[in-house]
Amino acid sequence: MSTYTVINPATATAVKDVALADLATTDATIAKANKAFETWRLVNPGDRAKLLRNFARVVDEHLEELAQLEVLNSGHTIGNARWEAGNVRDCLNYYSAAPERLFGRQIPVPNGIDITFKEPLGVIGIIVPWNFPMPIAGWGFAPALAAGNTVVLKPAELTPLTAIRLGELALVAGIPEGVFNVIPGKGSIVGERFVTNPIVRKIVFTGSTTVGKGIMRGCADQVKRLTLELGGKSANVIFADADIERAAAGAPGSVFDNAGQDCCARSRILVQRSVLDSFMEKFEVAVKKFRVESPELETAEMGPLISAGQLERVREYVPAGTEIAFTGSMPTGPGFWMAPTVLLAKSTSDRAYREEIFGPVVSVIAFEDEADAIRLANDSEYGLSGSIWTRDLAKGVRVSRGIEAGNLSVNSNSSVRYWTPFGGYKQSGLGRELGPDALDAFTETKNVFFDTNN
Ligand code: NAP
Ligand code: MG
Numbered sequence: 001m002s003t004y005t006v007i008n009p010a011t012a013t014a015v016k017d018v019a020l021a022d023l024a025t026t027d028a029t030i031a032k033a034n035k036a037f038e039t040w041r042l043v044n045p046g047d048r049a050k051l052l053r054n055f056a057r058v059v060d061e062h063l064e065e066l067a068q069l070e071v072l073n074s075g076h077t078i079g080n081a082r083w084e085a086g087n088v089r090d091c092l093n094y095y096s097a098a099p100e101r102l103f104g105r106q107i108p109v110p111n112g113i114d115i116t117f118k119e120p121l122g123v124i125g126i127i128v129p130w131n132f133p134m135p136i137a138g139w140g141f142a143p144a145l146a147a148g149n150t151v152v153l154k155p156a157e158l159t160p161l162t163a164i165r166l167g168e169l170a171l172v173a174g175i176p177e178g179v180f181n182v183i184p185g186k187g188s189i190v191g192e193r194f195v196t197n198p199i200v201r202k203i204v205f206t207g208s209t210t211v212g213k214g215i216m217r218g219c220a221d222q223v224k225r226l227t228l229e230l231g232g233k234s235a236n237v238i239f240a241d242a243d244i245e246r247a248a249a250g251a252p253g254s255v256f257d258n259a260g261q262d263c264c265a266r267s268r269i270l271v272q273r274s275v276l277d278s279f280m281e282k283f284e285v286a287v288k289k290f291r292v293e294s295p296e297l298e299t300a301e302m303g304p305l306i307s308a309g310q311l312e313r314v315r316e317y318v319p320a321g322t323e324i325a326f327t328g329s330m331p332t333g334p335g336f337w338m339a340p341t342v343l344l345a346k347s348t349s350d351r352a353y354r355e356e357i358f359g360p361v362v363s364v365i366a367f368e369d370e371a372d373a374i375r376l377a378n379d380s381e382y383g384l385s386g387s388i389w390t391r392d393l394a395k396g397v398r399v400s401r402g403i404e405a406g407n408l409s410v411n412s413n414s415s416v417r418y419w420t421p422f423g424g425y426k427q428s429g430l431g432r433e434l435g436p437d438a439l440d441a442f443t444e445t446k447n448v449f450f451d452t453n454n
Helices: 023-040 045-061 063-074 078-095 133-146 161-172 187-196 209-220 244-260 273-289 308-315 370-378 393-402 438-442
Strands: 003-008 013-019 106-109 112-120 123-127 150-154 180-182 200-206 225-229 235-238 268-272 341-344 361-367 385-389 407-410 443-451
Touching: 003 063, 013 161, 023 123, 023 150, 023 180, 023 187, 045 063, 045 078, 045 133, 045 161, 063 078, 063 133, 063 161, 078 133, 123 133, 123 187, 133 150, 133 161, 133 200, 133 438, 150 187, 161 180, 187 200, 187 209, 200 209, 200 438, 209 225, 235 244, 235 370, 244 273, 244 361, 244 385, 268 273, 268 370, 273 341, 273 361, 361 370, 370 393, 385 393, 393 407, 438 443
Parallel strands: 123 150, 123 200, 150 180, 200 225, 235 268, 235 385, 268 361, 341 361, 385 407
Antiparallel strands: 003 013, 106 112, 112 443
């Protein structure tokens, strides 16, 4: 069996070796999950709910341990990592209310009774990226398990540690063996097998748009159900009538949080021309104050990038000679560090302005009026997230309805709550996670007609 050496990105030192599953192990685990499905789907709804609440409680009891593990494996700031572990707990608690509430409908029909049932699909394959290992896993497995499915979960090769621990904690909580299975391994082996193995009935994929498209093509062979959460190039739209102070103070966090490795990163800042200078002045102060430092420090606002490879990829967007508006700070020494970097886009065809960078680089561009702002915001193949800053409520409503994106916030940069829907327009994805509707993505609707004529 091959292994992968987990590296601490803040120090570039080895943490531990993790065994990578091969095809045979993957198939055996999928078969185990399928066997467990026979009984898990029949667990009485109240008991399944209790088990999920137990799981949430056990995650909460291990919150600090999970958070520290994420700091070590992913270089996330300790503050973020605690939120991330808490988010898994919250998702489990939220969906623990689902088993007793998976209502069908009774629909009036002649000559009988018509009832719909929400039935689980079977084994769900969840493929997780390295940028938010815990939350993205939880957004998949919590509703999947609540609806009566069993799960095989593949963490990203770079960040398997918290997923492995969550798999152990599920057993501690009393989730039966085989119901929730974590399979560390390569995307090209374990991930692809989820797509090709017909026992897996649905794929939940979060990651790059390129890999997502390949998975979508693969799923077509079996008409396999699929949810995709892909890339983004979200706009932070700042109107002249906004509270510029607040917009500028919030902008660094909206793009540099998690070192910009966030599909919701507001990596294009669109500023109305009349306030561009005033915004840039305040934004510079905020970026220079943004604390990029060892992620275990309580004060850290940004840590390192995930890997040497990612650092190199991101740096290519800022080649030597690039005109940089200003940068923030970063520590010296080992680790995959990059300072927050602010560019003024020369044109909308600049690579850094158009492409998802997935690193701490943001492009600023001016717009003239409301129509121009909406046109620029929508001039992207992506449509995941975005922010709108204005004191004019009606304008906030119009612009939020005009931007083609799944998660927008007005006078705020917050776009993720476990109880509201999350997902993308256009090439940012397919389907929605979280919130009340996610259960539809993990169930089939069965319609049954009962003839009452005899
Ligand atoms: P990635 O290369 O697409 O990998 C994502 C996951 O897919 C990993 O677990 C990876 O395994 C696996 N994988 C790779 N090739 C596969 C294949 N052929 N078949 C099945 N699975 C395969 O993306 P990443 O580099 O981890 O993450 C960065 C990207 O994800 C960014 O572009 C970002 O926009 C996107 N993202 C989007 C969201 C969202 O919610 N919309 C959230 C997070 C990230 P390995 O680790 O072994 O390669
Ligand atoms: Mg990859």
